[in-house]
Amino acid sequence: MNKLRGNPWAILMVLSIGFFMTLLDLTIVNIAIPDMVDHLGASLDQILWITNAYTLALAVLMITAGRLGDLRGKKNLFIYGVALFTLASLACGLSQNPTELITFRAVQGLGAAMLLPQTLSLVVDVFPAGKRGAALGIWGVVAGVSGAAGPSVGGLLVTRLDWRWIFFVNVPLGVLAVVGAIVLVPAPRRTVAHRFDATGVLLSTVALFLLSFGLIEGQKYAWNGWIWAMIGGSAAVGAVFLLHQRGRQAGEPLVPFSLFADRNFSLMNVVGIAISFGLVGLFLPITVYLQSVLGFSALKAGVVLIALSIGTFATAGPASVLTARLGGRWILFTGLVLFGGGLVWIAAVAKVGGGWLPVAVPLVVMGMGAGCTFTPMANEVMRNVPPRLTGAASGVNNALRQVGSVLGAAVIGAVLQGRLASSLEDQAHRRAGAVPPAFRDRFEQGFDQAGKHLDVAGGSSGTKLPAGVPAAQAHRLQETADAVFGHAFIDAMRPTLLVAAGVLALGALSCLFVRRFEGESANPHGVPLSQEEVEAAEADGAGAAADGAAAAAPAQG
Numbered sequence: 001m002n003k004l005r006g007n008p009w010a011i012l013m014v015l016s017i018g019f020f021m022t023l024l025d026l027t028i029v030n031i032a033i034p035d036m037v038d039h040l041g042a043s044l045d046q047i048l049w050i051t052n053a054y055t056l057a058l059a060v061l062m063i064t065a066g067r068l069g070d071l072r073g074k075k076n077l078f079i080y081g082v083a084l085f086t087l088a089s090l091a092c093g094l095s096q097n098p099t100e101l102i103t104f105r106a107v108q109g110l111g112a113a114m115l116l117p118q119t120l121s122l123v124v125d126v127f128p129a130g131k132r133g134a135a136l137g138i139w140g141v142v143a144g145v146s147g148a149a150g151p152s153v154g155g156l157l158v159t160r161l162d163w164r165w166i167f168f169v170n171v172p173l174g175v176l177a178v179v180g181a182i183v184l185v186p187a188p189r190r191t192v193a194h195r196f197d198a199t200g201v202l203l204s205t206v207a208l209f210l211l212s213f214g215l216i217e218g219q220k221y222a223w224n225g226w227i228w229a230m231i232g233g234s235a236a237v238g239a240v241f242l243l244h245q246r247g248r249q250a251g252e253p254l255v256p257f258s259l260f261a262d263r264n265f266s267l268m269n270v271v272g273i274a275i276s277f278g279l280v281g282l283f284l285p286i287t288v289y290l291q292s293v294l295g296f297s298a299l300k301a302g303v304v305l306i307a308l309s310i311g312t313f314a315t316a317g318p319a320s321v322l323t324a325r326l327g328g329r330w331i332l333f334t335g336l337v338l339f340g341g342g343l344v345w346i347a348a349v350a351k352v353g354g355g356w357l358p359v360a361v362p363l364v365v366m367g368m369g370a371g372c373t374f375t376p377m378a379n380e381v382m383r384n385v386p387p388r389l390t391g392a393a394s395g396v397n398n399a400l401r402q403v404g405s406v407l408g409a410a411v412i413g414a415v416l417q418g419r420l421a422s423s424l425e426d427q428a429h430r431r432a433g434a435v436p437p438a439f440r441d442r443f444e445q446g447f448d449q450a451g452k453h454l455d456v457a458g459g460s461s462g463t464k465l466p467a468g469v470p471a472a473q474a475h476r477l478q479e480t481a482d483a484v485f486g487h488a489f490i491d492a493m494r495p496t497l498l499v500a501a502g503v504l505a506l507g508a509l510s511c512l513f514v515r516r517f518e519g520e521s522a523n524p525h526g527v528p529l530s531q532e533e534v535e536a537a538e539a540d541g542a543g544a545a546a547d548g549a550a551a552a553a554p555a556q557g
Contacts, residue, residue, distance in 0.1 A: 007184070008126040014180035015119045018082045021173045022112040025089070028154035028166045029054075030287045031302050035163040042098040048413040049102045051284070052406060056212055057109025058116070059402030060205045063254050065114045074118040074125070075185045079178055081114030086174025093167035117398075122185070155302030200254045203241035208406065210234035215410030255396055267510050268381035269397060271332060273404030274507025275373055278339055280408035281500025282308075282366065285416055285493045286346065290359070293352060293486045300356070307360040311367020319372045328376025333511040335372025340504035342366030347497040352486040380514060408500070415499055419492035427488040 033047055042050070069077040088107040095101040157165040214230035221227050245253045260266045290301035319331050345362035381397050 010184045011126050012123060014177055014184055015122055017173055017177040018115050019119050021170050022085065022116060025170060030283050031154035031298050032158050032163040032166050033287055034291045035158050035298065039163065040098050046098040048409060050105055052212060052409045053102050053106040054109040055402060055405045055409065056208060057106050058113050059399055059406050060208050061110060061113035062117060062399045062402060064201050065117050069118045074122050075181060078115050078118040079181050081111045082174050082177045085111030086171055089167045089170035093164040152302040152306055155299035158298040197254050200241065200244055203237055203244060207234045207237040207241055212406050212410050215414055218414055259396060262384045264380045264384060264515055267514055268377055269400045270510045271377055271507045272397060272401040274503050276401045276404030277408035278500045278504045280405055281412045281497060282343060284412055285496050289350060289493055293489055294354060304356050304360055307363035308367040311364040312371040315368045315371030316374055319376060323376040328380045329511055329514045331372050331376045333508050335369040336504050336508035338369030339366050340501040342369065343497045343501040347494045350490050350493060352490065412496055412500060416492055416496045419495055420488060423488035423491040424484065427484040
C-alpha cells in the first residue's frame, strides 16, 4: 500500500469513486420519484424540493468550497465532503417523510459541493503534463458512465428492492473513497492563502434561496404578494451582492468582474445555463410520462433514458476533435439546435398509449446535441482567461451552470404544475360523460386540487373513486380517471418542454456572437507549438470535456 501512496493513478481511482458517487446520485433520484411519492405521500412541490435542495446547495457553495480547499487543503475538503455526503445518503434512505428527505438532500448537496471542486484540482496537481491528458480523458469517461448508469441502476434498485436503496448504495462507495483518500492521497500543502468572503457567501445564498423558493412555491400559493415579495427580495439581495463584489475587485472577490469583459466567457456562461435548464426541462416531465402515463416500470424507464447517453457518447469524441481544429462556435450551435429539436420532437409525439421507440429516437438526438456541447463550451469559456484567474473562472462557470439547474427546475416545475392543475380540471369535465350520473359531480370535484398533490406513481391524479361505486362500474371509472390524468399530463408536458426548447434556442442564438476561432488565441504568431505545449493543450481539451460532462450530469437532477 505504501508503494501506491502518492501514485497518481491510484489517486485518480479514489477521486473517481467520489466523483462517480455524486453524479450517479443526481440521475438515479429522478427514476425513483414515483416510488418516493407513493411511499412518502409527497406533493409535486415537495418532489421539486427533493431535487432542488441538492442542486441549490451545489450552486451556492461551489465557489466557497473551492476557496476552502486552498485554505484547509484539498485532501481534507475531499475527505470531509465524501464523509458528509455518505452520512447524508444514509439519512436520506432512512427518511420517514418528505421534510426529512428534503433536509438530508440539502446536506448531501453540501457534501458534494465540498468534494467536487477538489477532485479536478487534485488530478491536475498530481499528474505531470505528459500524462494529464489521459487522466482527464478517463475523468470524462467516469462522468459519462455515471450519467448512463444512473437511470438503469436506479430502475433496478427500485424494482427489485426499494427506493431507499438508491441512497444506501452510496454508503459502501463513500467508505471506500474516504479510506482510499486517507491512505493514498499525499498530505495537503497550503500554497495560496485566500480570504474567506463570508458576507458574499451569505448574500448569494439568500438571493438564490429566495428566488428558488418563490418560483417553486408560486403555484401552490397562487402567486400571492408574499411570493412576489420573495422574488423581489431576491433581486434586491442580488444587487447588494454585486455591489459588495464590486468593492472587493481589488482583492479576492468571489466573482471577478474582469472575467466578463471577455465576450466568449460571458456568452459561454449563457450557453451553460441554457444547457442545464434544458436537461432539467427534459428529465422532470419525461420521468413521469414514462412511468405514469405509459405505465413503464422504473427499470424499463431507466433503460429508455439510456438512449440519451448513447447519443452523447456518439458525438462527444468527434466534437472534441473538431473543436480543436475549428473552434466551438458552430459545433455548439449545432448541439443546442439538436438538443432543443429533440425536446420539440418529444412534445409532438407524446401520447397516451404510446411506445418506447417514439421517445427513444428523439432522446438519442438530444444526446447527440449534448455531446456537441461539453468540450467546445469548456474550451471557449477558458480560451482567453489569464492563468491567474483560471480557478476563479472555473468556479464561476460551474456555479452559474448550477444556478441554471436551479432556475430550470423552478421554472419547469412551476409551468408543469400550473398547466397540470388546469388540464386535470378540463379533462375531468370533458370525460365526465363516461361516469355514471350519480358520481359525475364528485368525480370532477376530485380533480380540482389534484395538481397540488400528484400521485405520479399511480398513473392517475391520485383521486380516490367516489364512495359507493358498484364493483361492476369501478373498473370503468378507474379507466376514465387514468385517461383524465394521462391526457392532462401530456397537455401540461407539451408547453413545459417547449419552454425548455425556447431557452435552448436563446442559447443557440448566443453562439452566433462567439468570436471566431482562427488559432490566434492558442498560437497568436503562427509559431509551431512545442511538444510540452501540445501536451498541455491536449490536457486542457480533455479536462474541458470532463468538466463539461460533469456539469451536464448534475443538471439532470
